[in-house]
Amino acid sequence: xxxxxxxxxxxxxxxxxxILYTVIALFPVIVIIxxxxxxxxxxxxxxxxLPDSETFSLIGYRTVLDQGNFLLYxxxxxxxxxxxxxxxxxxxxxxxxxxxxxxxRGNTLMGLYLALGIMIPIRLGTVAILELMVASGLVxxxxxxxxxxxxxxxxLAVFILAEFMRQVSDDLKxxxxxDGLSEYRIFFRLVLPLVRPAMATVAVFTMIPIWxxxxxxxxxAPAEQTKTVTLGAQIFLxxxxxxxxxxxxxxxxxxxxxxxxxxxFSRQLIRGITAGAVK
Amino acid sequence: MAASRKPIRxxxxxxxAPAVLVYTxxxxxxxxxxxxxxxxxxxxxxxxxxxxENFRTLLGDPRWxxxxxxxxxxxxxxxxxxxxxxxxxxxxLAALLSNPRLRLRGFYRTAIFVPxxxxxxxxxxxxxxxxxxxxxxxxxxxxxxxxKSLFEPWxxxxxxxxxxLALISVWQFVGIPMMLIYAALLSIPDEIIxxxxxxxxxxxxQFWKIKLPLILPSIGIISVxxxxxxxxxxxxxxxxxxxxxxPNFSTDILGTFLYRTFFGFQLQIGDPYMGSAIAxxxxxxxxxxxxxxxxxxxxxxxxxxx
Numbered sequence: 054x055x056x057x058x059x060x061x062x063x064x065x066x067x068x069x070x071x072i073l074y075t076v077i078a079l080f081p082v083i084v085i086i087x088x089x090x091x092x093x094x095x096x097x098x099x100x101x102x103l104p105d106s107e108t109f110s111l112i113g114y115r116t117v118l119d120q121g122n123f124l125l126y127x128x129x130x131x132x133x134x135x136x137x138x139x140x141x142x143x144x145x146x147x148x149x150x151x152x153x154x155x156x157x158r159g160n161t162l163m164g165l166y167l168a169l170g171i172m173i174p175i176r177l178g179t180v181a182i183l184e185l186m187v188a189s190g191l192v193x194x195x196x197x198x199x200x201x202x203x204x205x206x207x208x209l210a211v212f213i214l215a216e217f218m219r220q221v222s223d224d225l226k227x228x229x230x231x232d233g234l235s236e237y238r239i240f241f242r243l244v245l246p247l248v249r250p251a252m253a254t255v256a257v258f259t260m261i262p263i264w265x266x267x268x269x270x271x272x273x274a275p276a277e278q279t280k281t282v283t284l285g286a287q288i289f290l291x292x293x294x295x296x297x298x299x300x301x302x303x304x305x306x307x308x309x310x311x312x313x314x315x316x317x318f319s320r321q322l323i324r325g326i327t328a329g330a331v332k
Numbered sequence: 333m334a335a336s337r338k339p340i341r342x343x344x345x346x347x348x349a350p351a352v353l354v355y356t357x358x359x360x361x362x363x364x365x366x367x368x369x370x371x372x373x374x375x376x377x378x379x380x381x382x383x384x385e386n387f388r389t390l391l392g393d394p395r396w397x398x399x400x401x402x403x404x405x406x407x408x409x410x411x412x413x414x415x416x417x418x419x420x421x422x423x424x425l426a427a428l429l430s431n432p433r434l435r436l437r438g439f440y441r442t443a444i445f446v447p448x449x450x451x452x453x454x455x456x457x458x459x460x461x462x463x464x465x466x467x468x469x470x471x472x473x474x475x476x477x478x479x480k481s482l483f484e485p486w487x488x489x490x491x492x493x494x495x496x497l498a499l500i501s502v503w504q505f506v507g508i509p510m511m512l513i514y515a516a517l518l519s520i521p522d523e524i525i526x527x528x529x530x531x532x533x534x535x536x537x538q539f540w541k542i543k544l545p546l547i548l549p550s551i552g553i554i555s556v557x558x559x560x561x562x563x564x565x566x567x568x569x570x571x572x573x574x575x576x577x578x579p580n581f582s583t584d585i586l587g588t589f590l591y592r593t594f595f596g597f598q599l600q601i602g603d604p605y606m607g608s609a610i611a612x613x614x615x616x617x618x619x620x621x622x623x624x625x626x627x628x629x630x631x632x633x634x635x636x637x638x
Contacts, residue, residue, distance in 0.1 A: 181365030
């Protein structure tokens with residue numbers, strides 16, 4: 054009897070803490086989104102109320118679409134993220150396969166060399182990276198960003214994928230070799246499809262920092278033509294700081310795509326983080 | 333005996349080449365290039381070797397060293413707040429979520445992780461608006477619980493701004509320790525938990541005596557990740573307070589100091605050599621922290637094989 058009540062009160066306490074923290078986590082995001090649909094006076098008078106027929110207004114969104122080049126920025130972000138992600142996944146998987154599959158002299162050393170980048174942030178090389186990009190004429194191109202993000206994503210990708218590739222059965226690969234498949238075909242046809250879940254995890258982890266990065270777009274590609282959404286939003290917010298409708302709408306426009314993507318992939322992401330842990 | 337020698341396995345080189353090539357040219361060489369550049373100085377005759385002169389300026393010249401130590405101390409405080417607030421909250425949330433009988437686990441997990449996926453720019457601005465005395469959301473909220481007198485324009489006051497930003501960063505990243513600890517807690521075998529329950533160790537005592545020792549390695553990894561992330565931080569401060577890290581440099585950390593030095597600000601011209609010196613100092617600090625963890629802490633942690 055007493056045991057049941059104590060477990061009940063414990064479960065209520067657990068829910069109370071989790072609900073409180075969920076509110077803390079979501080409240081700022083929700084406040085921004087609901088106020089972006091209100092007219093200026095209502096934003097200040099009743100910031101916590103939902104927009105109703107009287108206070109509803111899309112003026113902020115109109116300003117953002119008229120003033121900002123957000124469609125272009127969005128396109129830039131998309132190209133940079135997708136191409137870097139593809140390169141990280143394919144180059145990372147190839148290198149991981151070489152490290153996991155073959156025994157050759159320097160294998161361990163190569164593994165350590167590639168893992169170095171997990172601990173040392175690429176940002177510290179910025180001064181020399183900018184010199185390199187100036188020398189090769191890549192400043193203000195999306196290529197510069199793609200190269201940097203590919204290098205940034207590779208160490209973790211190789212590390213995680215190599216772990217997974219060690220688990221792929223040798224019998225399968227040897228059967229492939231018996232059938233006369235080349236090493237390349239074994240990799241692309243047999244191994245790659247088997248590590249697809251791991252690839253998805255790596256993809257999510259690689260994607261978020263690339264999409265959200267402010268440092269490299271600011272330094273390597275600040276031109277109007279190559280601005281990413283993150284940089285574009287930063288500059289727009291700085292210019293329109295007193296136009297609350299525009300600022301709130303720009304923030305909402307920056308939040309919503311990531312939020313939707315996250316909700317689609319959240320299951321995958323969480324499964325990836327807890328991979329191997331779920332029995 | 334050429335025939336018995338193994339042929340060169342070209343495919344290994346082909347598999348490794350693209351990754352190694354990109355990684356080396358865009359990451360490793362620039363890293364060493366930056367370290368090297370910090371040993372040079374610009375003079376009217378061009379670039380000359382200056383030895384450790386830049387570091388002597390950085391640590392010895394009062395104009396530079398005051399900024400450097402200020403940034404380093406601020407950065408350390410930033411890290412301390414994360415260790416004291418972010419990681420305990422992360423562990424608490426993970427411990428609550430790992431209870432298999434808890435309902436709505438998936439919902440809580442997804443919701444609490446939302447801030448982590450947002451960009452620093454969004455996070456910085458959202459909080460700037462919410463804490464703004466102009467809009468009045470924060471004072472109104474405090475009014476609801478009768479604490480309105482406690483409200484201050486936190487981001488605008490020298491004594492509170494850095495702590496406020498650190499707490500904002502904690503708000504954003506608490507999802508990461510939560511997820512990693514959650515994964516570690518799930519991997520504890522049921523038999524151990526059942527054995528503990530048979531011995532009457534349940535609830536909070538079970539967490540302290542059984543689960544916490546088992547997840548210590550994960551806590552170690554989280555600490556080192558927090559360390560690397562914090563000493564490399566820049567975006568949040570830049571988007572909330574600008575490159576000047578106001579008010580009066582009270583939120584200046586190594587990342588913003590590096591940015592200002594490298595690119596210049598207001599009347600000061602950018603200086604890539606001093607910028608490289610600061611980047612090299614950051615490199616050494618991060619390296620020292622990681623080595624301390626790898627050789628000092630990780631080797632002493634007991635690992636349990638299940």
